[in-house]
Amino acid sequence: MAKNTHVTLAGARTGEYLVEEELADGRLVLRPEPAYPSVMPARNGRDATPEERERILGAVPSDGEG
DSSP: OOTTOEEEEOSTTOEEEEEEEEOTTSOEEEEEOOOTTTTSOOOOSOOOOHHHHHHHHOOOOOOSOO
């Protein structure tokens, strides 16, 4: 099994894990998979203003509910 293979466990240790190492006797060393947002890269800049979004994307269509 390749290092950093993703596995899902059920039971008392339910969750997402990565295989850190496979030992010679077949045992696996696991570590918890980092959770969102810690795995997301930091971004530079700022959010677009409503005016910038409308200029770039156009008007948001209305669904007639308001």
